[in-house]
Structure formats: structure tokens, C-alpha cells
Amino acid sequence: MSTYLFQLSDLHIREPGRVAYGRIDTASFxxxxxxxxxxxxxxPSALVITGDLCDFGREQEYVHLRELLADIRCPIYLLPGNHDCLSSLRLVFPEHDYLGASGPAHYSVAVGDLQLIALDSTVPGQSFGAIDQEAIAWLHDALKACGDRPVVLAMHHPPFLTQIGHMDEIGLLLGRAELAQLLGQFCNVERIICGHLHRAIETRFAGTIASTAPSPAHQVVLDLNPQAVSRWNLEPGGFRIHAWSKSAGLVTHNMPVGKFEGPYPFHAEAALID
Ligand SMILES: [Fe+2]
Ligand SMILES: [Fe+2]
Incomplete structure (x- = not known):
């Protein structure tokens, strides 16, 4: 039996008829x-959306998001990002009780054979993220409760430097070392999955693999010059499938959004055509 945890990130939904950054129709993406x-x-066994669900955190944006997600049949797990407003999110998605009623929206839920643990890294009113001592203590208890179940840890701000200077300036600025120290004590954290970067990135972190997902809409321009200015473009958007099976472990697949030519079969006769 396999588990397919789908990941979307950084939707930046606006009110119907309005676009993000003056030109991105994020709803159509x-x-x-x-x-x-x-x-x-x-x-999908479940879909997790790793933050920046809406662009300004306004109630009407979440109402629009709710309409857009209405046809998805699998369980959906939402995480706040720095563009979100947790109280508006809770108000418009009241049945998503895993978000809790107050305080940070940390949660731990079973998705097939996986345990999805979400750590709320947002700081109200700030673009950067932080993990404080209370969050570390909560995560310690959540990880302990998993036993040896494979864990996927989701957070909006990635806990690693990406070499994209302007994004690292608004990355996880507090609690990175404490998080690494805690995760080093557990060998069943299969992946850390994040958003915020609007790009697909992987690196090693605390003995596991940490990653960010692309947005289905706009991407952050890839420029590793530390002085590069913050810009976006419309490279193909995407989503990720974190596929678990007992024999293969957790394997992450990156999928572009869109319709493409094909598929065509790899027929033996076709291979002989020059
Ligand atoms: Fe974002
Ligand atoms: Fe963000």
C-alpha cells in the first residue's frame, strides 16, 4: 500500500477579479x-499547501480560495505563510480544526503510512520566519509521539540558506540551530518540505533532506549573486508528489503544471525509425 502526499505552495490567491503584483492571475494558475x-x-492520499495561501490575508481572499479548492476530494492540510492571516484563515475554514483555535498553527496528522507534522514558522506582521522555544518543545513531543512512523515535516520558511540573498534575508531567521539539534535526535524524519522560495530546491539539513516547492503561479528569479534584486517570472509552475512505499521509502517527484504533448509509447518498432 502506497501513500501519495501531494504538495502545493505559495498560491497567493486574491479576491475574485484581482491579480497579484499587478499582473498575475493566481486563481487561474x-x-x-x-x-x-x-x-x-x-x-492524492492528501494535499498539503505550505503557506502563502492568499496574498494579503484578507477574508475575501480565503473565501475565494475555499471556492477554488472545493472540488478536491482528498483531505487538504493548510499552513500559514508570511502573506497569510491566521485568524482570517481559521474563520473561513472552520472545519479545518487541526489549525487549532488560537496560538501558532502547529499540528500532526496521519496521512496513510506517513505522519505529517506542520510547524507554523510565521511571525505576525513580518516576512521572515522564526521557531521559538515553545515550538521546539511542541515539535519534540510531536516527534516522540510518532514512534518509528516515517515523518514529513512541513513549514513555510525553509530552515536552510538558499543562496538567493534577498530570500535568505526573509528566511527562517530564528531557531534554525535549535531545530537542527532537535531533528538530529530522530532518524525517522524523511523530509522537510517548505514553501516561500517559489522554486524547487533540495539540500541536506540535520541528517535529512530539506526542500522547497515551486509555486503553481510565479517563481522567484534564480540569481545567486548575493546583491541580486527580488524579481519574479512566469517559469512553468509546479507541484510535488511525495510518494511513500515500504520498499522504496519516500521519493519526491516534481510535476510541472500544464498540458503537454504526449504521452507516446516506447514501441520497439518506433525505436527503429530513423
Ligand atoms: Fe510566497
Ligand atoms: Fe512566503
Whole structure:
């Protein structure tokens, strides 16, 4: 039996009829992503959305997001990012009780054979992220409660430097070392999955693999010059499938959003055509 944890990130949904950054129709990009997810041969066991769900955290943006997500049949797990407002999110998604009623939205839920643990890294009113001592203590208890179940840890701000200078300035600025120290004590954290970067990035962190997912809409321009200015572009958007099986472990697949030519069979006769 396999588990397919799908990940979307950084939707930046606005009110109906409004666009992000003056020109990005983020709702239509999300519709296309949902269509691409529906075309996947494997149905999601659950979908986690790793923050920046809406652009300004306004109630009407969450109402729009709710409408856009309405046709998804699998369980959906939401995480706040720095563009979100947790009280508006809780208000518009009251049945998402894993978000809690107050305080940070940390939670731990079972998704098939995996345990999805979400750590709220947001700091109200700030773009950067932080993990304080209370969050570390909460995570310690949550990890302990998992026993040897494979864990996927989700957070909006990645706990590693990406070499994209302007994004590292608003990355996880507090609690990185404490998080690394804690995770080093557990060998069942299969992956740390994040958002915020609007790009697909992987690196080693505290003995596990940490990653960020692309946005289905706009991406951060890849420029590793430390002085590079913050810019976005419309490189193909994407989502990720974290596929678990007992024999293969956790394998992450990156999927672009869109319709593409093919598929064509690898027929033996076709291989002989010059
Ligand atoms: Fe974002
Ligand atoms: Fe963000």
C-alpha cells in the first residue's frame, strides 16, 4: 500500500477579479494546477499547501480560495505563510480544526503510512520566519509521539540558506540551530518540505533532506549573486508528489503544471525509425 502526499505552495490567491503584483492571475494558475493534479494516475492520499495561501490575508481572499479548492476530494492540510492571516484563515475554514483555535498553527496528522507534522514558522506582521522555544518543545513531543512512523515535516520558511540573498534575508531567521539539534535526535524524519522560495530546491539539513516547492503561479528569479534584486517570472509552475512505499521509502517527484504533448509509447518498432 502506497501513500501519495501531494504538495502545493505559495498560491497567493486574491479576491475574485484581482491579480497579484499587478499582473498575475493566481486563481487561474491554481485552477490549472488542480486540473494537473486530477490528471495524475495516482490519486492524492492528501494535499498539503505550505503557506502563502492568499496574498494579503484578507477574508475575501480565503473565501475565494475555499471556492477554488472545493472540488478536491482528498483531505487538504493548510499552513500559514508570511502573506497569510491566521485568524482570517481559521474563520473561513472552520472545519479545518487541526489549525487549532488560537496560538501558532502547529499540528500532526496521519496521512496513510506517513505522519505529517506542520510547524507554523510565521511571525505576525513580518516576512521572515522564526521557531521559538515553545515550538521546539511542541515539535519534540510531536516527534516522540510518532514512534518509528516515517515523518514529513512541513513549514513555510525553509530552515536552510538558499543562496538567493534577498530570500535568505526573509528566511527562517530564528531557531534554525535549535531545530537542527532537535531533528538530529530522530532518524525517522524523511523530509522537510517548505514553501516561500517559489522554486524547487533540495539540500541536506540535520541528517535529512530539506526542500522547497515551486509555486503553481510565479517563481522567484534564480540569481545567486548575493546583491541580486527580488524579481519574479512566469517559469512553468509546479507541484510535488511525495510518494511513500515500504520498499522504496519516500521519493519526491516534481510535476510541472500544464498540458503537454504526449504521452507516446516506447514501441520497439518506433525505436527503429530513423
Ligand atoms: Fe510566497
Ligand atoms: Fe512566503
Amino acid at each position: 491554481l485552477r490549472a494546477a488542480i486540473e494537473s493534479i486530477a490528471q495524475c494516475p495516482q490519486a
